[in-house]
Amino acid sequence: MDANAPDFAAASRAALADPQLRGNFRRAMDGLMGKRAAQFADAGEWHGVRALAAAVRLRALAKLPELLEKLEENCTRNGITVHWAATTDDANAIALDILHRVDAKLVVKGKSMVTEEMHLNAVLESDGIEVLESDLGEYIVQLDGTMPSHIIMPAIHLNTKQIAHLFKRKLKDAESREDAAYLTDLARRVLRAKFQAADVGMSGVNAAVAETGTLCLIENEGNGRMCTTVPPVHIAFMGLEKVVEKLEDVPPVISLLPRSATGQPITTYVNMISGPRKDGEKDGPREVHLVILDNGRSGIYADPELRDTLRCIRCGACMNHCPVYTKVGGHAYEAPYPGPIGKILVPQIEGLEKRGAMPHACTMCNACVEICPVKIPIVEIMGRLRVEAVKPGGAVKDGGAKASRAERMVWSGWAAMNASPTAYRIATAAMSRLGNAAPSSLPMLKEWTNVRTKPRFAGRTLHDLARAKGIPDA
Amino acid sequence: MDHQPPKPTRVYYFGTCLVDLFFPDAGMAGIELLQSQGLTVVFPQGQSCCGQPAYNSGYRADALKVARAQLDLFPGGDPIVVPSGSCAGMMKKHWPDLFRGEPDEAKAVQVAGRVWELTQFLVHVLDVRLTDKGEPVRVTWHASCHAQREMGVVDEPKDLLRQLANVELVELKREKECCGFGGTFAVRHPEISAAMVGDKVADIEGTGAARVVSGDCGCLLNIGGALEAGAKAARGQHIAQFLKERIHGR
Numbered sequence: 001m002d003a004n005a006p007d008f009a010a011a012s013r014a015a016l017a018d019p020q021l022r023g024n025f026r027r028a029m030d031g032l033m034g035k036r037a038a039q040f041a042d043a044g045e046w047h048g049v050r051a052l053a054a055a056v057r058l059r060a061l062a063k064l065p066e067l068l069e070k071l072e073e074n075c076t077r078n079g080i081t082v083h084w085a086a087t088t089d090d091a092n093a094i095a096l097d098i099l100h101r102v103d104a105k106l107v108v109k110g111k112s113m114v115t116e117e118m119h120l121n122a123v124l125e126s127d128g129i130e131v132l133e134s135d136l137g138e139y140i141v142q143l144d145g146t147m148p149s150h151i152i153m154p155a156i157h158l159n160t161k162q163i164a165h166l167f168k169r170k171l172k173d174a175e176s177r178e179d180a181a182y183l184t185d186l187a188r189r190v191l192r193a194k195f196q197a198a199d200v201g202m203s204g205v206n207a208a209v210a211e212t213g214t215l216c217l218i219e220n221e222g223n224g225r226m227c228t229t230v231p232p233v234h235i236a237f238m239g240l241e242k243v244v245e246k247l248e249d250v251p252p253v254i255s256l257l258p259r260s261a262t263g264q265p266i267t268t269y270v271n272m273i274s275g276p277r278k279d280g281e282k283d284g285p286r287e288v289h290l291v292i293l294d295n296g297r298s299g300i301y302a303d304p305e306l307r308d309t310l311r312c313i314r315c316g317a318c319m320n321h322c323p324v325y326t327k328v329g330g331h332a333y334e335a336p337y338p339g340p341i342g343k344i345l346v347p348q349i350e351g352l353e354k355r356g357a358m359p360h361a362c363t364m365c366n367a368c369v370e371i372c373p374v375k376i377p378i379v380e381i382m383g384r385l386r387v388e389a390v391k392p393g394g395a396v397k398d399g400g401a402k403a404s405r406a407e408r409m410v411w412s413g414w415a416a417m418n419a420s421p422t423a424y425r426i427a428t429a430a431m432s433r434l435g436n437a438a439p440s441s442l443p444m445l446k447e448w449t450n451v452r453t454k455p456r457f458a459g460r461t462l463h464d465l466a467r468a469k470g471i472p473d474a
Numbered sequence: 475m476d477h478q479p480p481k482p483t484r485v486y487y488f489g490t491c492l493v494d495l496f497f498p499d500a501g502m503a504g505i506e507l508l509q510s511q512g513l514t515v516v517f518p519q520g521q522s523c524c525g526q527p528a529y530n531s532g533y534r535a536d537a538l539k540v541a542r543a544q545l546d547l548f549p550g551g552d553p554i555v556v557p558s559g560s561c562a563g564m565m566k567k568h569w570p571d572l573f574r575g576e577p578d579e580a581k582a583v584q585v586a587g588r589v590w591e592l593t594q595f596l597v598h599v600l601d602v603r604l605t606d607k608g609e610p611v612r613v614t615w616h617a618s619c620h621a622q623r624e625m626g627v628v629d630e631p632k633d634l635l636r637q638l639a640n641v642e643l644v645e646l647k648r649e650k651e652c653c654g655f656g657g658t659f660a661v662r663h664p665e666i667s668a669a670m671v672g673d674k675v676a677d678i679e680g681t682g683a684a685r686v687v688s689g690d691c692g693c694l695l696n697i698g699g700a701l702e703a704g705a706k707a708a709r710g711q712h713i714a715q716f717l718k719e720r721i722h723g724r
């Protein structure tokens with residue numbers, strides 16, 4: 001195994017050993033699940049709006065190449081410069097080119113998961129450019145030197161007390177006050193000055209409208225609006241799947257997203273960005289750029305089953321409802337996208353050599369599938385990636401990277417036993433007689449019996465009992 | 475109901491491998507519950523496993539081999555009743571995918587379409603009325619993920635438990651949350667699985683129930699084993715066995 005490969009098992013063990021972290025997630029996720037459920041108390045309305053949003057995303061993906069061309073054409077007409085990036089390196093290079101051209105020293109950013117995927121902040125910092133996250137949660141994790149633990153609520157792993165400590169350590173003049181309003185005000189004062197001084201503002205995109213060339217960005221803090229209107233240059237980043245066909249496709253997406261994510265009926269801010277400042281206008285950026293990132297997405301698009309991964313609108317509700325995510329938190333995944341969507345998206349982007357374990361960090365409980373607002377068959381894709389991980393070749397990067405001859409033999413043996421009634425009878429008879437003598441120190445039993453008693457073989461199988469009771473066989 | 479379809483007189487029973495090895499009495503109880511409604515229950519002795527373990531582990535060819543070995547055991551059109559939401563879900567929902575493009579796809583789809591989870595069948599097809607002869611007891615219900623989300627079984631088992639006059643059903647706070655079994659997940663990620671079953675055990679303890687009743691043996695191995703290992707008062711039991719004991723008064 002690659003020594004640098006993320007080790008989910010080890011990271012999750014560390015997370016589980018942190019009672020503060022577990023408590024923070026349990027409380028936060030229980031709250032979010034309750035708020036979401038209240039939003040969709042009317043099951044009929046939920047099924048209707050969900051079907052509509054899923055249809056919007058399906059239609060967009062069905063025509064993706066055509067819509068992307070249309071998006072470029074209409075953005076260009078609106079004065080937005082469109083850049084295509086095949087890889088994250090390309091995207092970072094595009095960003096650096098623009099920054100160098102305008103001699104940028106300070107960048108303010110609104111929340112963008114694509115730039116997390118690109119590790120853009122590290123790239124900018126190593127180039128000597130100051131970069132400041134302006135979403136409060138993202139600002140907190142940046143101060144803390146970590147990464148978002150949730151795609152919508154980046155600092156959800158921390159409580160007020162921990163944030164107060166962090167601010168006290170990192171911000172001069174900070175008082176040690178565990179008061180959310182005080183801490184928010186403190187961050188706001190820091191950020192306000194930076195917005196005014198920034199050379200470039202950066203943001204993500206929630207939906208890009210092909211027919212109008214409009215970038216839609218939703219947010220709650222106004223920082224997104226500041227980043228996209230105050231600095232003289234705005235650079236927006238999107239994965240190529242974020243395009244929708246028409247303006248009327250936007251409402252179902254921006255309604256379902258906050259309702260699913262945080263249980264809000266709508267976000268505080270809805271920004272529709274349709275180009276740079278025009279002659280005679282008093283505000284807005286002089287330049288607007290749109291960087292459209294592929295980074296493996298066109299490969300995902302090429303497979304009709306895996307393509308459904310690209311329906312995602314990044315609401316993060318799957319994380320809130322995932323019994324694994326809610327136990328270990330987002331950092332354990334060591335990936336820009338944690339939780340259920342991360343477990344299917346990240347292995348496809350980064351390959352199964354590095355990320356082949358991710359699709360197994362799942363009980364296949366389907367809680368995510370039940371609440372996904374665009375009906376992504378997350379667990380089916382998870383199952384498909386488990387196949388790809390042990391099958392050389394195939395549609396996913398590094399297919400077969402987790403193939404193991406020993407595992408292969410175990411399943412062949414299992415199949416031989418279960419596909420022949422005679423073999424099955426002999427094997428189950430042997431297990432019934434001898435199975436309970438197996439020591440708890442055996443592999444698998446050892447892990448099992450850490451917190452459970454050993455499964456007890458009953459001695460006689462149901463086959464035996466049914467035969468003894470004269471239950472007909474045919 | 476006026477428009478109830480005629481009740482079948484004969485059903486097949488697919489016992490599942492976990493019931494076979496670990497909970498055969500629960501399996502027999504399911505058969506007897508069906509017999510008590512006047513049905514002929516056929517238990518094909520050639521049956522083994524639905525194929526789910528390999529299917530979910532990425533070994534689809536092995537899963538197919540095992541699933542295929544079951545296909546000819548259920549000729550005709552009689553319903554196939556399964557005392558497990560997870561195995562029923564594998565057969566009903568995943569067999570059509572597993573056999574896609576195979577020469578026996580049509581047969582697999584036909585068999586899949588006849589699969590019922592036990593409590594679903596008792597409620598919706600047999601419309602059973604249970605008479606409780608047991609002592610007063612408080613129980614809680616653990617809903618398996620696949621029963622809920624693949625078979626759509628949510629209220630049926632609780633409706634059956636509520637028919638029992640001396641049984642007080644106290645629902646879990648987080649009834650829909652996975653217990654952490656997940657097949658090989660429990661041994662691939664033992665610490666996370668332990669944390670999950672730990673939360674489940676705490677939830678069960680909070681109800682004050684003497685028993686946690688469930689319809690899936692994977693969950694029961696996990697939750698029951700954790701209750702025992704933690705020396706908790708509650709014990710796990712399969713719903714078929716619980717119902718049978720109640721209507722027989724022991």
